[in-house]
Amino acid sequence: MQSSDWEVLQRARDWLDQGYGAHLFTVIQTWGSAPRLPGAILVVREDGHLVGSVSGGCIEDDLADKARHQQLPARPAIMEYGVNQAEAQRFGIPCGGQLKIFAEPLTQTAQLAPMLESLSQRRLLKRSVHLHSGEVRHQYVLPEGQPYLESDWFHSYFGPQWRLLIIGANQLGSVLAAMAQALDFHVMICDPREEMRAEWHVEGADWLPGMPDDVVLEMAPDPHTAIVAVTHDPKLDDMALLEALKSDAFYIGALGSVKNQEKRKQRLRSFDLTEQEVNRLHGPVGLRISSRTPAEIAVSILAELIQERAQLQQTGLVSRVHRLAMA
Template identity: 90%
Template sequence: MQSSDWEVLQRARDWLQQGHRAHLFTVIQTWGSAPRLPGAILVVRDDGHLVGSVSGGCIEDDLADQAKHDQLPRQPAILDYGINQAEAQRFGIPCGGQLKIFAEPLTDAAQLTPMLESLSQRRLLKRSVHVSTGEVRHQAGSPEGMPYLDGDWFHSYFGPQWRLLIIGANQLGAVLAAMAQALDFHVMICDPREEMRAEWHVEGADWLVGMPDDVVLEIAPDPHTAIVAVTHDPKLDDMALLEALKSQAFYIGALGSTKNQEKRKQRLRSFDLSEQEVQRLHGPVGLRIGSRTPAEIAVSILAELIQTRAQVQQVGLSQASTRRVAA
């Protein structure tokens, strides 16, 4: 399953190849309770058709209406929404939130190819647009990740997609795989048991063949990867966790009670793992919400994944801001 950004950009490229004009909008910065994070993108076609999102819906409606009446900027521009309470209420921005959005006219499908390739190939791409001239530059991205304005240049980043490797194709694994895809995770499943493979019917998730520890090494977990073990079988879970805890994965979790988790950590300490690496393990996995059924447990796991992902993004944003101020 491709990321939501890839779907938006691919649809935009299709429109341009069909002879339409379009605009790409990117959230640069938000204040207050704005509904989308910096980096969220929207493409609006010249007849008002749109894909993606930069708000809860009202700003999209305004931009679509401008497109229908040929009122969108012909050159790159900075748009401000919700600059006062009255405008925030007009556009449905909650609690007086504010958004700064970069608007960029698109005229050639080739403009989108570098972003699509970076997303497909899991490469981080830094895209820079000169606000006055529309000149575009591309280079390999740094870990900054969030868009920003620097003088007359607007910088944004594309790729890679967040990934989730699930060890275990049981009922919980199936529910977790289905739900995670709706949260823009590229889902991968590993379970060496033939009987589990025969009964797997979740569409959109990639089945990876091999023993779990070998699969973890094969996918080379990066800071956009989460790994969750749900087989409840130490022979399968522990070896995968051993490799995962030494990787760059941003989240590693395992199913099991508090007592079983302590036993698991003791087993892991007998291998070549530092105490810091062992303590990276989230277990019992998921937020404590009183979950019992597979669906409820999947919700608790995904809630903790969302929470951790948001923390990772916030740290990246803070570090990027510090680097830019220092420069």
């Protein structure tokens, strides 16, 4: 499964190859209860066809109408919506929310190539566009944060899709894998038990053969990776956690009660993990919502992942090594 950004940009490239013109829209900043975060993208074709999203729908409709009537800017520009209560209600932005959007004409596929390449290679690309000249600069960078305006330049980022590695192909693992894909996670599953592999039927999730610790090492978790152990078997879960807690994964969680988590942390301390690394473990995994069934537990886990991911998107991703260096 590709990221939603990749699918939007790939579709835009197809349109440009077919001879259509289009515009790329990126959310710069939001206030109030705007529905999309900075960095969300939308591409609108010259005849009003669109892919992606920058709001709940009404702004997309307005941009599509402007495209059909050739009213979109001919060079990079900033567009604002919801600047007053009447406009907020017209465009379906609740509670007086506001959006500032960067609009950029697309005329050739070369404009999209660096972004698609960065997504495919799991490298973070900083894309800078000059408002007046339309000049574009690209630079691979360490995680920095949200899109922003700097004088006459607009800076945005394109990079790795969020990944979720699930240790355990049980019922909870199956439900979690299915739900996570709808949240734009590339889902991978690891379980060395042959009987579990034989009964795995979730489409779209990549099966990674091997022992959990080897799989974690081979995939080289980065700050866009989450790892959740749900086998409830310490022999399997702890193997994955020993390597995961030393990685750059932004989230590491394990199923189990408070009492079992304390026992697990004591076991982990007996290996070569620091106290700081052990304390990175989210356990019991998920938000406390009184969940009981596999589906409810999956919701609680994904709710915590969404929360952690949103915080990182708001403040900027910082790798574990970089963070420790600044401590």
